[in-house]
Amino acid sequence: MTKALLLIDIQNGFCPGGNLPVAEGDAVVPVANRLMASGAYDLIVASQDWHPANHGSFASQHPGKKPFDMGELSGQPQVMWPDHCVQETADADFHPDLDTTRIDFVQRKGENPLVDSYSAFRDNDKAALTGLAEWLKNKDVTELDIMGLATDYCVKFSGLDAVDMLPGVKVRLIEDGCRGIDPEGVKDAMDAMRAAGVEIVDSSRIGF
Numbered sequence: 001m002t003k004a005l006l007l008i009d010i011q012n013g014f015c016p017g018g019n020l021p022v023a024e025g026d027a028v029v030p031v032a033n034r035l036m037a038s039g040a041y042d043l044i045v046a047s048q049d050w051h052p053a054n055h056g057s058f059a060s061q062h063p064g065k066k067p068f069d070m071g072e073l074s075g076q077p078q079v080m081w082p083d084h085c086v087q088e089t090a091d092a093d094f095h096p097d098l099d100t101t102r103i104d105f106v107q108r109k110g111e112n113p114l115v116d117s118y119s120a121f122r123d124n125d126k127a128a129l130t131g132l133a134e135w136l137k138n139k140d141v142t143e144l145d146i147m148g149l150a151t152d153y154c155v156k157f158s159g160l161d162a163v164d165m166l167p168g169v170k171v172r173l174i175e176d177g178c179r180g181i182d183p184e185g186v187k188d189a190m191d192a193m194r195a196a197g198v199e200i201v202d203s204s205r206i207g208f
C-alpha cells in the first residue's frame, strides 16, 4: 500500500490578497501542514498553477472581456480569469505558511497559453498530459487523497481525472481541506466527484 497526498494549487494567487482569491483559501494551509506531518502519507505531491503572462485564460488577453466573463479557449467555453499565478511572480508562489519542505514532487501546469489546465493531470482539452499520472504509477501509489484550491475548478478536475487515469487507485477528497470559488459550483463539484467514485472524507479521520 502506498499512500499519496495531492495538494492542489495552495498558492498566494488563490488566497486572500491574491489575484484570484478564494474565500478562506488560506484556511486549507493548516490542514495540509497537519496531514503532511501526520505520517499518514508515503508521498506528498503539490500542483502549482504556472501561467505565462499571456495565458489565454486571462481576460486581459481578450479585447472587450472582463474577468469572470465567459469566452472561449481551445474550442471550449472558458471562464475569463483575472491574470493570476504568472510564472516567477509572488502570486504563483506557494502560500508562505505551507510547509513545502515535506513536498516530494511539484507538478506545474497551465504553461501552454493556448489551453487551460485545471486538472493536475492533463490540459482541459485532454490532449497533453502533465506527467503526474505516470509519476504516481511509477511510485506504485495505491491510495490518493486530494485537497486544496479551488474545489469547483482545479480540485474537481484533478479528482475526476485521478479516477479516470489511475485505475485501481482509491481516490478520496478531503472536504475540509478545500475551498471553492462559487457555492453552486462547489456543490456540483462534490456531486460529480462522488458520482465518479471519489470518497469524501474529513481530515479529522486521518493520521490519528
Ligand code: VGL
Residues within 6 Å of the ligand: 009, 014, 049, 081, 118, 149, 150, 151, 152, 153, 154, 155
Ligand atoms: C484555478 C481557475 C483558474 C484553480 C486555476 O486552481 O482552481 N482556477 N486557474
Ligand code: ZN
Residues within 6 Å of the ligand: 049, 051, 057, 084, 085, 110
Ligand atoms: Zn489558472
